[in-house]
Amino acid sequence: MIRLSIAAALLASAAPAIAATHNVAPGEGAQEALQEALILAEPGDEIVLAAGRYTLTDGLSLDVDDVTVRGAGMDGTVLDFTTQQGAGEGLLVTSDGVTLRDFALENPKGDGVKSKGADNIVYYRIRVTWTRGPHPENGAYGVYPVESDGVLVDGVKVTGASDAGIYVGQSQNITVRNSIAEANVAGIEIENSRNALVEHNLATRNTGGILVFDLPNLPVMGGGNVIVANNLVIANDTPNFAPPGNIVAGVPRGTGIMVMANDKVLIEDNILSRNPTAPIMVIAYTQEFEDERYNPLPRDVVVGENRYDGGGYDPQLEGADMLLAAFGGELPPVLWDGLGSLSAVEGTAGWNLNLTEAGKGLGAAQPGPLAVGTPASEFDRSGIGAPAELEQRLGG
């Protein structure tokens, strides 16, 4: 590492524009070597993590723009935080233009990788795993970009998060794709964010598969313009293991795709199979709040063509037995609480709680078949997804 750095320095002095490569290997002193590389890297540099298992006792952090951290594959380079003693996450990124690729984090004490205010970030083939499987004392989020403009999450895998596996919050221009979220409380969660595309992911064995939420009292408000398409949302049937108090602790086991208090969301071309409470759920925010900026209702949510297979057979809802009896043993795939506005393509089977007021619980529910209009116009897809520039970084 040291020799290579000096060599890089000599090279750099001859040709200042050449980016340097910092090579880090596992073993004695890896914690210091890796953190040192993350501190001393300059924009354009690449930090290359050799294959192997790195035992880390403290969180890592990167605060240099335009740096790539590259491992030898999401099973080849493993950052092991099992004995972590400090910090709230495994890796914290606070700079722009960063690419994280081809490595894994195991058992971080808090979040896995958090990037905050880190614009144009790419997470590519990153794995975050809590190896004991679902457990309330696992860390909260696996992949956690927040307050950022430009987020591309591609090919990641998160298992065991006690809150959300892939959680994008208070951000805009986002793509989450080709990723696997398994055995988390929430598989993929898009929260208080705009212009998000969630496509070609597998969400399975979570409590809830894919959640699109807007919450009050946050610095960034007004989530919406979200497309959830071409995902496999299969058997999200793990009992909710979130520590109570978290918003996702209220997600019923067996929720496929859930939209809460969001504006303009399209759900189409997904395969939803064996999600026992509801394949698709569209609801208002249920808690009391004081925030004049906040709209608790789902607005202009569109359910397009999806494939439904065996859902709604074991709903974790009040009065489940009566509901099942009324609907013939299995609830139809789309559950709406009746608040806000929803449209669905013709032939979409669903049911409606017919609530008239947000935040008053299910006591006033008068369940009945879903009767909503068809989408009035083509969904406006413009400006949704991560900037094209981020795609270009995936090559090589």
Place this chain on the structure above:
Amino acid sequence: MRSAGWLACAAVALSGAMVARATPPPPEYVNDAAIMGDGMPRLLSDYGFFDDPGAQVPVAGVHPYRLNTPLYSDGAEKMRFVYRAAGTQFTAQGDGLLDLPVGTALIKTFAFGEGSERRLIETRVLLHRADGWLALPYLWNDEQTDARLAVVGARIALTTPAGQAISYRVPNKNQCKECHGLSGEVVPIGPKARNLSHAWLSRMVTAGHLDRVPQDADQLPLWEERESAPLSAAARAYLDVNCAHCHQPGATASNSGLDLRWEQQAPEALGIGKRPVAAGRGAGGHLFDIVPGSPDASILTYRMASPEPGVAMPELGKATVDEEGLTIVRRWIEEMAP
């Protein structure tokens, strides 16, 4: 720029193998070039802040100060100094941070142990350069004669004044920014007028270092007099000093929506009746940051009372629970009308 950076890098990488000079020559004046240049000085003695480094006796022009309510750091004794470059002056701006111009250095040394057992552990410096503030950690040598730059920080086994054996964390250069970062810039945290004594500020004015005593200076109660101070002032001062550098708009924990600054008055922003956002298991099964009258049901005190990474607050800079701080905050919540 690049080659200079890389030479510094090589020097830092090699410094672990080098032994700091056992007896650095006594400096006569502060090295302004070390403060304002673009390198990262390898040794604390390169700055010339101290006449007697081991005894923390500063040279002329390096002024010791204290904070009314200090940040808790596992019970470390902290010695704080501020250096003003020639031809500059500090200026007052309300009750917040003093305006400390380019050339200023803030120096803070952490020590554990009493009497002959006392050891200087680390000295953190904040340097105001033309391109902004730079935070650097220095680690003291065994001889207690000098400290060397440790950009990656360190872990040190020691015993706290409360008698707990801990693995003490010296933060790395990036971690400095987690607390000192505000709207993308590194800024000082401590020397706010509201947390500096009127007497000290007056002396600084008299000596020509500061333009005037700031209005609303010296508002935060003295921590050792917290029992006789209004409870809410003591608790709010504690939260301002220990939490608000992250929990305010533009800072590290801004996404939480929690704002614990002294000047914040909105109950929800302070956490009263506020639900957590990304607390994960840090919520501890509780629904609100603060439940008036019920510290046992409040996330704020739950996290303050935990040493466990992923739950503990603050996330950095503590391995042990601040029982005194926790007591004050608990009492404050307890006495809030439900």
